[in-house]
Amino acid sequence: MSGSVWLPPGARPDTVPGIPGQRTPSWARPDPVDELAERLDDFVAAAVHPDEIAALLESDGMSDDQIRERYGVKNSFALAEELYERNDRRYPEPDGPFHDPWQVGLLGCLLRGVVFALPGLAYVLGAPLLTGPRDFGLPAGTIPLLAGALVGWTWNQGLAHRAYSWLSLGDREAARRSLLLGAPVGAVLGSLVALLVDPVALAFVAGQSVYLGASTALLVLGRERALLLALLPMSAGAALTLVHTVPTAVRAALLLGSLAAVVALGLREVAPRRNEPKGRGELRDKPQRSRSRQTTMGPRLLSSLPYALFGLGTGVLVLYAALGEAQAAVALTLSMGPAEYFLHRFRSGSLAGLRNTSTARAFWRTTTTTLIECLTLYLLTLLALGLAMSTLSPGLLVLGVVLWTGLLLQSFGAILTATTVCCAAALAQTLALLTHTGDPHWVALTVHGTAAAAQAALVCALLGRATAHR
Template sequence: MSAGTVPELEPLQPSLARPVAEVQLADLCERFESLCANAVDPLEIAAGLEAEGFSDQSVRVGFGFPDVFALAEDLHRRVPPSPAEPAPQPDPWRTSVWRHALRGLLFGLPSLCYPVAAPLLSTVDAVPLLVVSTIVSWALSQGLSYLGYARLGNVDRDGARRVLRLGLLGALVLLLAVVGLGAALAGRIGPATVFAAGQGGYLLAATVLFVDRGERWLVAGLAPGVLAGAVFLALGAPDGLRGGALAAVAGTPLLTLGFALGRTSWPAPKAATALRWTELRATWPYLAFGAIAAGLLAFPLIAMLLVPSTAGGASNAMLAALPLSLSMGAAEWLLHRYRSGTRRLLQRTRRVEDFAARSWWQLVSTVAWYLLCTGVLMAATRELGAAVGISPQWTGMLAYAACLVLGGTLFLALLLQAFSGPAAVLPWAGGALAAEVGYVMFDRTASVLRVQLLVCGGLLIALVLRAGVVLDKPARHR
């Protein structure tokens, strides 16, 4: 058999093949218009042609090209690229502002329990126990949050509940051991020890309920202590009602712990992966971040220990932290709003330089909104404190600025942690806390508020610059 006996194998005559091939190519362009218009490379067209059954031999015979790749390159030149925009996807960061407002209230309402316990917190051993309880419970709650959200991120709700339940029990045992040891070293285990342990236990249980979306149970657990504290303050803090109010306050951590354990135990989680060593090892940056953030927040109490002349009452110091606690709800909402805005920015911009410039202004505006919200909450808290006869620890612009700068620092640290993990802010925050403590120890006559303003102001500037470098890269926002 020779080429002359098989017409399909005869070479194409240039005079006849070219017009026929042009017609066929025009038909091919029309047939594969969508493929060619959306392709960013001829290889995509070649793959599509081969998927439709085109081979090198059929391309040589039918179109006069040596192989499929040559035909794909010709089609790529003939059909101008016009990629279709993908269908709009739902924004995963859209959220209800009211949900975050509720969470902000849940963050801040426990502060109403502190004036009821003022006599317990006025003893010599109260301040160090409160500091220890705050730092340990914040650290452990950050670790619990990481473990729970990591399992939820892998769509393992049963595993998350199991980890949260076991983690809560383990963290509670560790907290009680540390607080008990601190009380033993102080030489006295009394009501302040119980209050410090209850404060830490409540925070751990509340963390579990937040992660597991059990806010309604948290409201029920908070109700006795918050209602008793509100009524007690509204009536002028009469000593005759303090005993009953203290009993109601004591019920809050017990109820919250019960709800947290019950919610993570029933219905019984199915067989879930046991807690792995790699998961535990990955929690250390979160533990460290929680401890450092608590240290920055509790710095006035730490200063009381280092410089007793600065003492102004532990209950007063805790009430001073109320607007920052309330502002965490606004911080969560603004973080979602920022991520939603950068997502839209990714869709609208075509050049990396444009995204970097616009994302910088979006970051600055988000921080400004947070500072505005916190300033309003500070003013409202001051008025509320004055109405019930308690003056928070700010009476002038210096105190306002120190509190605002601290809030902005914590907000930026949380924002950076959400994008690149806590390790990105640990050196900065840890250095700031060490600088505050070192400054007060070196100059025992220094103003605590001035130290806090100077150090946290420097930290805020450093974190803004750091965030500008980290968050101007589009890959961070995908």
């Protein structure tokens, strides 16, 4: 009868044995990887590389043991590759206009290049103030000046990184405070080193060290135009010496005047602000105390050490170039502004590649093309500057490759790699000169070529990694 249940004779409903439940065969069960791919569809479809997916899986607390048991693959990277293959690429457009933080103006970068080079005119203006015996065939006072400059470049490179780190955390007051405390320490260190090497140029080295600290503060805080204006008296005096004899007293007054202006501007920028909004480090409520140590305590001091050593290594390489041919060093210094512009242009192009490519291979091709374009344009700029300075040395372009790829590795976060290569190159060139091994020109070309090839290979290895372009 419809709707009734058939029972054996004499049986009651409560005595009928239950029907065993049927098991779903393994071939009919849903694939857990498919289920995970569906759940993470939006994220996986927008990933440029499987490593992005692996990072998400690990951040969700999935261990390799759990992944092996649940999904049948050996680890998070294997699961990420599986998910990457199963989902089509799909990149949703962000709401609102696209923000490109790497867009910079060419004029501003050129201005920075000029500001980097102008202090060299101080040596032209102050040469008659340096008297005494020649140092290893070099003009009087050269050795202590070089020693003080190397200490200043090293210290202020690390100081600039620390100040920029505070700025990236939104704490401008802490950045000012680090510059206010760090710049005088660098000036003292540079002067002490010069005193130990040779006190003949102590006053000039002290002024050089003070300038390096004050100008670092102005450059970090974006006051290039103010620095340029402060250097104009000294620059005008150096230009005047080319056509007219300038008395020693006037030379000293012009040097001291520009130095005093730079120091005054620097102090004005780093002085505490009464009405300055407190930075992140000074507005911590209780819920924020669970943040990471770096956020709550600020950037670690040791994190700036590799940047300081990078400044030392590249400084030594540039100084050797200057000793060989002063015009080459001037061209390199002037090219640092365009180098910065083309570095930003590359980062902007790689960011566009992240948005417009759908596979890791296409992204690598895009970034490689952009890299070749930007490096070529920089080398053409350096070549033009070398021609303007009447220097045609292939070593100039090779050293330019070392400096630019080193800066690029630094922007990729591979600062330890760039520092190791540049410091090793500086050490190799130093040992070769001390032991009189080979012709200095060919030694420099060999060392720079090896360093350029090593850094170029490392850059190529990082080009296809989306995480390196963050």
